[in-house]
Amino acid sequence: MSVFVDVFDRLGQAFLQGLLQPFYYIGILLVAFHSYKQIQLERKLFSTRLHSMLDTTGRTVLGGLAAGFLGSVAMAFVGATLTLEALWWIWGLTVLLALLRIRFFCMAYAAGVLGMLHEVAALFPSIGEGTWLEGAAASLRDVQMPALIALVGILHLMEAAFVKWQGSRLAMPLFVENKRGRMVGSYRLQQFWPVPLFLLVPMAGGSAAELPWTPLFGGEAWAGGWGFAAFPVMLGYAETTLSRLPREKAAESAKRLLIYAVVVIGLAALAEWVPAMVALASFLVIGLHELLVWLGERAEAQEPPRYVHGARGLTILAVLPRGPAAEMGLEAGEVILKVNGIAVNSRLELHRALSVNPAYSKLEVLNLEGQSKFVGRAIFADDHYQIGIVLCPDEQVRYIASTKERSLVQLWKRSWKGTRAHKGETV
Template identity: 25%
Template structure:
């Protein structure tokens, strides 16, 4: 880190308009718009799939884009404040490699976001590209050099700082939003019955303020704001940082799964900060420490998937009743104290065994719903609520649809 926040601004300071233009340049970066397009396509595909599977979408709004805009900006501002206070910097070469790889990933692997892998690969390429690997392609046409990634102005432990904050942000995000939007997806049959899973396919792009050494940016855009730090010039740049996770829950309560994962992400963040301190004294260990974090992250996700696969429960169809898969927001079902995985045994005192029989039972009293339910723990309960007069299909309970034929 650059002297841990001991920033000394030039006498002229930084013009407010220049800073505004530098921040606005974030919106001109290709990665940002590719991410927006990819997330819009993902959200639109989810809504269309839910309409095919359940008659209407569980969440009809593009909540993925809403989180992208709100959470991405809020978390990005928080990270940017910390980075400015400590004088966090990255070489322009790292930024170029990272954004190119991120764009390729978002286009070619749209459902498999690998944000930590992008950070580690970009860091290793920048770290080794200068002094260790020979005969690399020339970057002369771009005005950059492989040596840009190996500079006394950029402490190598900055890459570990970035990885640590990636885990911290991911853990916070999972803790707050993981499992809150349980939109089910129907998968292949299990022992002759359809099953549902709960995929997480969201990601964020955080606007992260960082300092970039050298004069490459200012030589191309004279208006760009610069800081003078101990005699060295740094450009202020807002870099898009990708944060995301790909995970599907089949046999547990999604909220519980993501709460456990969130805690483990926080532990990885703590490990990253410890590694950061270690690398200050032993910078040569940086590549190994980055790989250890990546492997640890992969092991945590693998163990979480394996634990889910070992559970006996399935979100599957049942013979005695109908399985609740989700509750649509802002519908009467919200007041019914139901949860995904519950089995509705009776509706209005009539035994049911399919979606059709459920709605037929609702029609017996089209303004009220009385349910007998067995939850995931096997406990029985009774719940009831008023429903929209003459519109029992709008109660908001998402079930397996009856198969035709």
């Protein structure tokens, strides 16, 4: 019983320590700002918003809290000898890397770079003698890389679960220009999770009570006592699809992330047992993550775009939440063939067909299985003929999203560009 009392007491101390650290709050602010910029883009492209800033931020923060709890429990058995200096290194490198690419706002990249810096500092023990570099190099040498790499793997197990669970819900539809210069629809699946971790760490003069288990990493270090340390980090995920439904893309990405996480945990164990493998493990943490990105892009390049209008009908890119189309059960990727018995092949024809019988408009729709279904709903006066869908783009859209990968600084700038004609809007 005394062990559990000691655990809760030291967790409380770590929680108070975490309240004084700015990193977690910075992560939440960045998530909120990223959501705000997404909504700005939605309004520009579609003249409405499809997501709520409060809902999006709330979901990601709750997901991060869940990941923090599960990751902390897992690391209690793995063992972590990570210090406050390691936390500063992780966040400093995370911000610097995010200045290059926003998708680098993920712990995997910072941990990999930190591991290679750790090895450089170990190879040159006299580096920076008599200068501030000496202290920096010493703090690098003190970072326990196997524990940090294991943490990357465990957190990516959580990320795989959240991508499977949340990835398609928060996917953002976009108008983009493909490599052939054609206007097509796409979905951007991009999320960041601020994760508050409370890591069990060996601590000289720490708890007097003995742990009822022995963590995997750390060895004899646990004999001197133990405690908890607040260690907030960021997880990030970014994918774009022109050929898959958001739920299909999220499921595919989740499988790859799961494999990546298992491999990284294996690399952490290898680095613990064979210290000379730390450099290779650190390099692979980054290289394998980049391989995931490349595999996703390669799969997209091999498939034709899905969100385009075919020879018949109008393809739905997105359905507005709680709108008439959502009530009728319409889904992204389905094709509207007829409205009130009239074939529709343009936005103007759709508006005219809806006005034929606003009392109860009946739609013939080709569903995702390639079969026809019939749905209907009254179109009320205050609906303004809006049935709550975003159609795939045509040559008449005025704005399209930029497909250029952005940095943290560029996130402040606009993320769309003008085209030749009229503004895209919901129907």
